[in-house]
Amino acid sequence: MKDHHAHLYRPSTDYSHTDAIGRHVDYLCPGAYCAWRSGTDYLGDQASAAALDAMRERLGLNRPLLEQYFEFMGNALSGDWGESMVTGKSILGEVINVLPYTLELTFVSVIFGVVTGIPLGIWSALHRNQLIDYFVRLMTLIGLSFPAFVSAILLLIIFSINLGWLPVISSGGRDDFIGWFRDLALPALTLGTIMTAYIARVTRSSMLDVLSEDYIRTARAKGVPNKVIIWHHALRNALIPVVTMVGLFLGVLVGNSVLTEIVFNRPGLGKLIVGALGQRDYTMLQGLMVCYAFIIIFINILTDLTYGLIDPRVKYQ
Amino acid sequence: MTEKSENMPAPLSSSALFQEQVKRTFRSNKLTGLGAVIFLLVLLAAVFAPLLSTHDPLIQNILDRLEGPSAQFWMGTDAYGRDIYSRLLYGARISLTIGGVAILSAMVIGTAIGIIAGYYGGKVDDVIMQFNDILLAFPTLILGLIVVAMLGPSMQNMIIAISLTSIPGFARIARAPTIVVRERDFIEACRALGYRDWRIMVFHILPNVTSEVLVMASLWLATAIRTEASLSFIGLGVKPPAATWGGMIREGFENILDNPWLSIFPGLAILLVVFSLNLLGDGLRDAIDPKTRVD
Numbered sequence: 001m002k003d004h005h006a007h008l009y010r011p012s013t014d015y016s017h018t019d020a021i022g023r024h025v026d027y028l029c030p031g032a033y034c035a036w037r038s039g040t041d042y043l044g045d046q047a048s049a050a051a052l053d054a055m056r057e058r059l060g061l062n063r064p065l066l067e068q069y070f071e072f073m074g075n076a077l078s079g080d081w082g083e084s085m086v087t088g089k090s091i092l093g094e095v096i097n098v099l100p101y102t103l104e105l106t107f108v109s110v111i112f113g114v115v116t117g118i119p120l121g122i123w124s125a126l127h128r129n130q131l132i133d134y135f136v137r138l139m140t141l142i143g144l145s146f147p148a149f150v151s152a153i154l155l156l157i158i159f160s161i162n163l164g165w166l167p168v169i170s171s172g173g174r175d176d177f178i179g180w181f182r183d184l185a186l187p188a189l190t191l192g193t194i195m196t197a198y199i200a201r202v203t204r205s206s207m208l209d210v211l212s213e214d215y216i217r218t219a220r221a222k223g224v225p226n227k228v229i230i231w232h233h234a235l236r237n238a239l240i241p242v243v244t245m246v247g248l249f250l251g252v253l254v255g256n257s258v259l260t261e262i263v264f265n266r267p268g269l270g271k272l273i274v275g276a277l278g279q280r281d282y283t284m285l286q287g288l289m290v291c292y293a294f295i296i297i298f299i300n301i302l303t304d305l306t307y308g309l310i311d312p313r314v315k316y317q
Numbered sequence: 318m319t320e321k322s323e324n325m326p327a328p329l330s331s332s333a334l335f336q337e338q339v340k341r342t343f344r345s346n347k348l349t350g351l352g353a354v355i356f357l358l359v360l361l362a363a364v365f366a367p368l369l370s371t372h373d374p375l376i377q378n379i380l381d382r383l384e385g386p387s388a389q390f391w392m393g394t395d396a397y398g399r400d401i402y403s404r405l406l407y408g409a410r411i412s413l414t415i416g417g418v419a420i421l422s423a424m425v426i427g428t429a430i431g432i433i434a435g436y437y438g439g440k441v442d443d444v445i446m447q448f449n450d451i452l453l454a455f456p457t458l459i460l461g462l463i464v465v466a467m468l469g470p471s472m473q474n475m476i477i478a479i480s481l482t483s484i485p486g487f488a489r490i491a492r493a494p495t496i497v498v499r500e501r502d503f504i505e506a507c508r509a510l511g512y513r514d515w516r517i518m519v520f521h522i523l524p525n526v527t528s529e530v531l532v533m534a535s536l537w538l539a540t541a542i543r544t545e546a547s548l549s550f551i552g553l554g555v556k557p558p559a560a561t562w563g564g565m566i567r568e569g570f571e572n573i574l575d576n577p578w579l580s581i582f583p584g585l586a587i588l589l590v591v592f593s594l595n596l597l598g599d600g601l602r603d604a605i606d607p608k609t610r611v612d
Contacts, residue, residue, distance in 0.1 A: 141596060142588075142592055145588055145591040145592035146588060147543045147546055147587055149563075150566070150584035153573065153581075153584060157577045161577065251454070251455075252457075254456050254459070255456030255458035256456075258462070273459075274551055277466045278552075285463065285466070289463065292456075296454045
């Protein structure tokens with residue numbers, strides 16, 4: 001395949017590697033992992049054998065892999081996530097510093113997605129195969145086709161650059177509510193619209209499923225008013241699959257928050273992970289992976305518990 | 318096993334039925350056709366990029382840098398004076414190759430894993446699916462990010478990373494119908510005839526799995542192309558000066574205050590491809606799902 005595109009790799013006097021992100025990437029050459037295992041890549045090619053040994057000793061790379069794994073996990077569980085290879089700062093401390101920013105962004109985006117997506121989905125389902133339905137389906141499909149960084153950039157161009165309503169860089173400045181809101185508005189709108197699209201589609205199909213159930217027909221036959229059927233009988237059952245999907249989409253959202261944080265230059269886990277990648281800070285990356293795993297597990301537990309709230313048939317022992 | 322087979326649902330869609338359903342979908346749902354046409358056009362544009370492009374995508378011309386769209390440069394030029402329209406065409410090659418190869422290999426590997434897990438069941442199934450679920454739990458982008466970071470950014474490693482993120486999904490999709498088909502009488506008959514396991518899996522179970530897998534492949538190709546663009550945007554894509562859509566947006570983003578079109582054109586290109594594939598996949602999924610079939 002490489003030969004196929006050989007002409008694309010021709011060397012040229014290109015200055016594009018001087019940009020901020022590209023600079024890091026040039027250091028992050030192929031084989032980084034192997035080089036890391038031997039320590040050469042972090043200390044440079046000229047590192048002495050003694051320096052390499054000291055490095056291996058410090059990172060524990062000379063011990064069996066399983067031993068390294070269990071020691072790391074044991075430490076992680078007791079709150080010791082180690083230090084960054086590059087800055088020497090505590091990884092847990094760094095993560096806790098930026099975690100509120102990512103959580104706040106994710107939380108507000110989900111709320112936005114739920115508040116707009118569920119009514120949109122119900123509306124679409126109630127007008128099945130009518131103009132409104134087609135319109136909603138088309139718009140939501142466009143919505144979930146947007147890579148987060150493209151919609152982020154479009155929003156940035158429209159609201160920050162052309163209209164000048166909101167700040168281009170959304171970090172810091174959280175003294176008052178208005179400053180906080182102005183910082184959060186565009187990143188949350190970026191992720192929120194993606195969430196709206198996903199939730200509206202799930203709500204629509206779930207609502208259609210429920211509306212074709214026998215008990216809905218029975219309710220209709222008894223003469224229950226349409227409003228009561230939809231809001232009382234159908235909606236609650238239709239929301240069960242929506243909760244599952246919201247839990248799943250939260251994972252997508254956490255992934256997309258990386259891109260959003262880069263575009264809006266906002267502090268958060270995403271900025272931390274990209275910074276660590278650039279500096280090849282592997283201990284930091286390791287810590288961040290554990291952090292992401294915890295977040296995903298936490299979301300799953302939260303999702304499971306929410307079932308009990310919506311569906312009285314679910315009982316926890 | 319024979320007792321169970323009586324309770325099994327009606328036969329799944331075989332490949333002939335699948336073709337019929339697809340034809341019907343294209344006739345009744347015009348949007349599915351639109352998605353297919355758009356995607357085909359992009360595919361053709363990528364294949365014939367050398368013929369369609371107006372400039373060399375890599376040649377820099379510092380005198381013409383950051384020009385707006387004009388008759389000479391249809392979509393303007395970037396900070397190095399390269400023609401954006403030509404770079405978009407060549408970028409399509411990279412995006413489609415990485416996405417296509419990654420999804421194709423993930424489809425083959427994932428389907429094989431799913432069928433094996435579903436067919437043998439028991440411990441094999443437990444171990445494979447547990448591992449699968451761990452991979453599925455991570456967001457695609459985060460997993461891709463880590464894999465590319467470990468292996469280093471190159472076309473080959475992008476394919477490995479994106480493929481790895483898609484394998485668990487395919488395994489899961491292939492496993493579900495396998496468990497159902499496994500219990501049917503004709504598989505029992507195959508066993509009675511003394512067929513080997515691989516023969517049953519390849520010739521008798523695989524055809525019952527293909528429709529679901531193919532539909533998801535079109536949807537996940539969209540995800541793969543989006544992931545490729547996202548990784549390139551972060552700076553982990555195919556290295557410059559090669560033209561990648563994500564990379565073009567990243568470079569354009571630095572001049573966003575004065576020259577927003579630098580990021581807008583590649584952004585729209587990604588959106589168009591992903592949207593067309595979603596349109597296509599969505600229609601096909603409706604076609605094989607009896608509940609949502611268009612009447």
